[in-house]
Amino acid sequence: MSTPIATSVSGEKRYSVSVASRTNFYILAAGVIIFIILATLPLFGGTALTRRLVDFFTLLALAELWNLMVGYAGLLSAGQQGFIGIGSYTLWLFADKFGIHPFIAVIFAAIGGAIIALPAAALVFRLKGGYLAIGTWVIAETLRLIVANIKSTGGGSGITIQAASQLGTETRVPGAYWWALASALIAIVVTYLLLRSRTGLALKAMRDNDLAAESAGVNLWRSKMYTWVIAGAGCALVGAIVAIHLLRVQPAAAFHINWTAYLIFITVIGGMGTIEGPVIGTIIFYVLRETTSKYGTWYFIALGILAIVVTIWSPAGIYGYVIKKTNFMVFPLQRKLSVLDEGTAPAEIGTGAEKTAG
Amino acid sequence: MDWLNAAVQGILLGGLYALFAVGLSLVFGTMRLVNLAHGDLTIIPAYVALVIVGVAKFNAFYSIPIVMVIMFIVGYLLQRGVLNFVVVRGDIAGVIVTFGLSIVIANALQEGFTANSQGLDAGKIENLSITINERLAIGWLPLLIFVMALVVITLLQLFMNRTKMGRAFRAVSDDQEAARLMGINTRHIWAVAMGVALLIVSIGGVMMGIRTTFHPLLGADRLIFAFEAVIIGGMGSSWGTLLGGVILGMAQTLGARAFGSAWQILVGHVVFIIILALRPQGFLAKTVTA
Amino acid sequence: MSLLEIENVSVFYEDFQALYDLNIKIEEGEIFACIGANGAGKSTMLRTVAGVLFPRQGHILFDGTPIDNMPPHKRVELGISSVPEGRRVFPSLSVHENLLIGGYRNRKGPWTTDAVYELFPLLQPLKKRQASGLSGGEQQALAIGRALMANPRLILMDEVSLGLAPVVIKRIYEAFPILLQNGCTILVVEQDVQHVLTVATHVACFLEGRIALQGVPSDLTTEQITAAYFGV
Numbered sequence: 020m021s022t023p024i025a026t027s028v029s030g031e032k033r034y035s036v037s038v039a040s041r042t043n044f045y046i047l048a049a050g051v052i053i054f055i056i057l058a059t060l061p062l063f064g065g066t067a068l069t070r071r072l073v074d075f076f077t078l079l080a081l082a083e084l085w086n087l088m089v090g091y092a093g094l095l096s097a098g099q100q101g102f103i104g105i106g107s108y109t110l111w112l113f114a115d116k117f118g119i120h121p122f123i124a125v126i127f128a129a130i131g132g133a134i135i136a137l138p139a140a141a142l143v144f145r146l147k148g149g150y151l152a153i154g155t156w157v158i159a160e161t162l163r164l165i166v167a168n169i170k171s172t173g174g175g176s177g178i179t180i181q182a183a184s185q186l187g188t189e190t191r192v193p194g195a196y197w198w199a200l201a202s203a204l205i206a207i208v209v210t211y212l213l214l215r216s217r218t219g220l221a222l223k224a225m226r227d228n229d230l231a232a233e234s235a236g237v238n239l240w241r242s243k244m245y246t247w248v249i250a251g252a253g254c255a256l257v258g259a260i261v262a263i264h265l266l267r268v269q270p271a272a273a274f275h276i277n278w279t280a281y282l283i284f285i286t287v288i289g290g291m292g293t294i295e296g297p298v299i300g301t302i303i304f305y306v307l308r309e310t311t312s313k314y315g316t317w318y319f320i321a322l323g324i325l326a327i328v329v330t331i332w333s334p335a336g337i338y339g340y341v342i343k344k345t346n347f348m349v350f351p352l353q354r355k356l357s358v359l360d361e362g363t364a365p366a367e368i369g370t371g372a373e374k375t376a377g
Numbered sequence: 378m379d380w381l382n383a384a385v386q387g388i389l390l391g392g393l394y395a396l397f398a399v400g401l402s403l404v405f406g407t408m409r410l411v412n413l414a415h416g417d418l419t420i421i422p423a424y425v426a427l428v429i430v431g432v433a434k435f436n437a438f439y440s441i442p443i444v445m446v447i448m449f450i451v452g453y454l455l456q457r458g459v460l461n462f463v464v465v466r467g468d469i470a471g472v473i474v475t476f477g478l479s480i481v482i483a484n485a486l487q488e489g490f491t492a493n494s495q496g497l498d499a500g501k502i503e504n505l506s507i508t509i510n511e512r513l514a515i516g517w518l519p520l521l522i523f524v525m526a527l528v529v530i531t532l533l534q535l536f537m538n539r540t541k542m543g544r545a546f547r548a549v550s551d552d553q554e555a556a557r558l559m560g561i562n563t564r565h566i567w568a569v570a571m572g573v574a575l576l577i578v579s580i581g582g583v584m585m586g587i588r589t590t591f592h593p594l595l596g597a598d599r600l601i602f603a604f605e606a607v608i609i610g611g612m613g614s615s616w617g618t619l620l621g622g623v624i625l626g627m628a629q630t631l632g633a634r635a636f637g638s639a640w641q642i643l644v645g646h647v648v649f650i651i652i653l654a655l656r657p658q659g660f661l662a663k664t665v666t667a
Numbered sequence: 668m669s670l671l672e673i674e675n676v677s678v679f680y681e682d683f684q685a686l687y688d689l690n691i692k693i694e695e696g697e698i699f700a701c702i703g704a705n706g707a708g709k710s711t712m713l714r715t716v717a718g719v720l721f722p723r724q725g726h727i728l729f730d731g732t733p734i735d736n737m738p739p740h741k742r743v744e745l746g747i748s749s750v751p752e753g754r755r756v757f758p759s760l761s762v763h764e765n766l767l768i769g770g771y772r773n774r775k776g777p778w779t780t781d782a783v784y785e786l787f788p789l790l791q792p793l794k795k796r797q798a799s800g801l802s803g804g805e806q807q808a809l810a811i812g813r814a815l816m817a818n819p820r821l822i823l824m825d826e827v828s829l830g831l832a833p834v835v836i837k838r839i840y841e842a843f844p845i846l847l848q849n850g851c852t853i854l855v856v857e858q859d860v861q862h863v864l865t866v867a868t869h870v871a872c873f874l875e876g877r878i879a880l881q882g883v884p885s886d887l888t889t890e891q892i893t894a895a896y897f898g899v
Contacts, residue, residue: 095472097413142650145657146608148468149411152476153604154653157646160601164643276597280480287473316484323481330473331462541771548757548768555755558717560743560772560817 057200061193069196073264075305076199077257081278082285082297083206084250090292091214092246095148097279098155101139101162102132102251104274106258108166111268114182121183122194125259132255135162136248144243156276163274177269184266195264202256209249210294280319284326290336299338379512380634387630389515391606391623392523396581397599398606398618399530400574406613407550407570408464410471414478415578416600420593421482422448422579423586424490426497437497437587445579452575456568464567479596486593494590503587518588525580526622530615533577546570598642605649611659620660625649668731670695670852671716671821676725678708678715685711687876689725693821693869698843698853700863700884703873703896709856710752712873713823716854717749718742729821744772746820750827754810758799762790765798765809769816776818777849783812786842804835811839815846822846824855828862840866860892874898 061069081099088094109131113124143154167175183191262268281304289300304322311318329336335343401415412418425447426440433440463474506516537543549556549566557563585591602625610621625645632644652659671693678686686708693699701709714720716727718739727734729745737745748769756765766780784791787808793801798809807827814822828836836859843866846853857863864870864884871881872895880887880895893899 089469093469095469097472097476142653145653149405149413149472149475150604150608152413152472153411153601156597157601157605157649160597161643161646161650164646168639168643277480280476283473283476287477291469316488320481320484320488323477323484327459327474327477327481330470330477331459334466334470541767544760544764544768545771547760547764551757551759552755554719555751555757556768557739558719558743558749558751558755559768559813560740560748561768562738562740 061196069192073195073199076203079301080202080206080257082282084253085282086286086297087210088246088250095152096155097152098159099254100274100278101159102254103258106255107262107268107273110259110262111180121263128259129252129256133248133252136251140247163270167270179267183263198260284322287326290338296336296338382513383630383634387627388623389519389523391626392526394602394606395526395619395622397603400578401603402607403574408567413475417479417482417596419578419582419599420596422582423591426583437499441583445576448575448579449572452572453568456571461564483593494592496590497586499587522584609652611662614661617661672728674726676722679723697868700867700870701856702860707873708876709873713825713856748814748817748819750810750814750824752825754806756798756806756809763794765813766816769813774818778815778818821852828859
């Protein structure tokens with residue numbers, strides 16, 4: 020369905036600016052069907068498949084959040100593992116210490132992530148670009164060392180989440196699955212809505228040019244803050260789901276830099292600055308890991324090299340390459356300009372693939 | 378450990394951090410690239426030395442000049458082959474590529490040399506120390522590392538201020554396009570800068586390999602310590618970087634003295650965070666923006 | 668053979684075409700002035716000759732040698748040097764160091780630091796000062812001096828009068844004949860038509876990426892130039 024935002028007449032040509040296209044309507048219909056299948060999957064899919072998909076959706080959610088921060092706000096975080104770890108430990112705190120049901124405690128974990136994100140922002144926003152990335156890494160390391168030095172959390176060797184193991188597989192796995200699916204959907208929907216809003220335009224302007232955006236009256240600091248806190252809460256939410264899923268939380272694993280590596284590689288390879296990119300990236304990552312993990316960490320090395328190659332030679336990623344060739348997006352975020360010649364169907368001249376930052 | 382002893386060890390440790398940090402800020406200064414693989418690139422020299430010593434069977438100390446030359450070449454080629462394409466593209470590409478490189482190096486070293494800790498043998502010097510009194514002893518090796526930091530920073534300053542190439546480095550740092558218009562091949566200059574940065578970290582990297590052990594996953598900490606030294610000291614100032622390294626080193630050793638060795642690194646981070654909060658431009662900054 | 672030949676050159680910024688099929692010939696010893704409104708493509712042409720931008724179509728020949736794909740530093744070696752728009756002196760370097768950077772390629776010729784100080788005596792006492800502390804006029808003199816240090820056969824000057832006081836502009840244009848005497852051809856881009864036409868031996872008026880009018884200034888009427896400048 021073409022949904023014109025505005026039309027105008029200039030000279031002899033009529034223009035129509037629209038966001039979505041008819042094809043997007045069919046995609047939406049297909050999406051609803053896929054969603055129904057995914058939502059009911061634990062009922063018929065079996066435990067093994069459900070477990071794998073928990074992995075898949077948690078990774079997807081993380082990648083979407085990183086994409087939101089970097090692809091749209093230019094916030095280069097290398098410290099998302101800090102929020103994942105905080106989420107895992109907050110879940111343990113609320114579930115085991117305060118006796119809240121683990122599936123509810125997940126929400127508190129997200130709030131915990133947001134609360135940590137606020138003071139962290141005040142610190143790392145003093146840095147820029149690559150130094151901001153290391154700054155976020157320092158925050159994550161600091162959080163890890165604090166947790167590892169607290170005796171009651173089991174210190175460096177970690178702790179088992181009793182409340183989660185008492186749930187039993189038949190409850191725990193589907194519950195974790197639905198939360199994982201929800202977190203991925205939330206990440207996608209939040210990104211979509213945020214980017215369709217005024218703030219979204221501000222974020223894009225900011226990604227393209229800090230100074231220009233600022234002089235156009237965009238409140239950079241607040242926009243960056245929104246994305247940062249949303250991503251922090253989201254990563255903590257995912258950390259909590261991972262903790263329920265694995266039953267055990269350990270500082271070295273929960274705060275591991277590899278988390279950030281996964282989501283950077285996924286986003287970059289799939290296509291930064293689009294919602295679809297991380298979906299494609301997660302599928303590639305997942306398939307590669309499942310098929311080649313018997314060769315040790317080589318798959319990880321290969322992914323790193325692929326991310327480097329993509330960044331240098333095809334910075335819009337795989338999905339960016341696709342839209343460049345076909346001018347089509349599942350989640351239309353760009354305004355397309357159509358020339359409406361009298362009596363003929365709108366010939367899309369589209370804006371094509373947008374430059375991806377970098 | 379005595380307090381005074383802890384403080385002295387901290388100062389000496391600061392020299393090591395400064396050696397790592399100078400490379401990081403040299404690269405940032407000439408090409409505005411924050412090299413997230415810098416920490417991992419300080420580990421490679423130790424493995425190169427390990428291979429050399431394994432083949433040539435001599436004291437690990439003698440391998441240092443060879444490692445420096447090799448690492449210069451590695452840095453030059455890395456820059457010309459990969460990073461030059463990234464430098465001109467801005468922060469996002471820079472972070473992604475160098476972060477990817479960091480992960481690749483750490484995992485490749487693990488595949489090649491296992492995750493086990495290794496050491497380099499340099500004979501007696503490893504344990505020799507100057508005993509000031511019964512409470513204070515200064516190890517020869519840490520002292521040597523500190524002195525090397527002073528020497529390297531002095532030589533780097535002379536290079537920057539007195540040589541034609543150093544002048545070109547500063548011109549490129551100021552305005553890379555104008556520098557190209559003046560006939561400077563920025564791609565070459567950047568590659569030399571990366572080569573020099575890795576040559577400098579080789580000194581600290583191999584000496585640390587002699588002093589303690591090393592393994593492939595040390596890179597993250599090394600990167601973070603170098604970064605903290607740069608920010609504490611103030612960007613763009615070599616002596617500031619040394620000061621930053623010393624402050625960080627002392628925070629760590631005194632923290633360990635006060636709370637136990639498990640707290641060493643955490644106290645360092647906390648001091649860094651406090652300084653970032655109160656004095657984000659660092660102590661001896663040349664430029665205010667961080 | 669002309670010193671510089673631009674043959675059918677088209678230059679793009681991504682999808683935007685900035686120059687259309689441009690043809691220019693510059694002879695040794697000329698002061699070739701390019702005038703035109705903001706965004707007409709003059710600076711793009713200059714940057715393409717300097718090697719910061721590359722043509723998508725067409726060729727650039729310097730003294731008969733094709734230089735289309737040559738990086739800027741090689742062009743400096745051949746004898747093309749630049750006075751970039753906005754002067755772009757190296758702010759953290761001293762005046763003297765800025766001049767030395769200009770001579771980075773060690774091309775032989777009449778220009779030395781002493782010769783530059785003689786041409787612009789105002790720079791002499793500022794030798795050790797950081798370039799960032801200089802006034803606009805001083806920076807412009809330094810930028811020209813720096814370009815001369817490359818001992819160029821062709822010097823590219825982009826908007827040298829922009830933001831300067833008339834008396835300073837006058838002094839800068841007074842230096843042009845001295846440059847010519849020392850074997851340096853000048854390609855100058857200006858929005859300020861008035862001053863440049865007093866010295867130019869040839870003028871090309873740019874309009875929307877094309878040359879709308881060119882010739883010897885004395886042959887052209889003010890009306891012709893105004894028409895070409897504004898495209899009316």
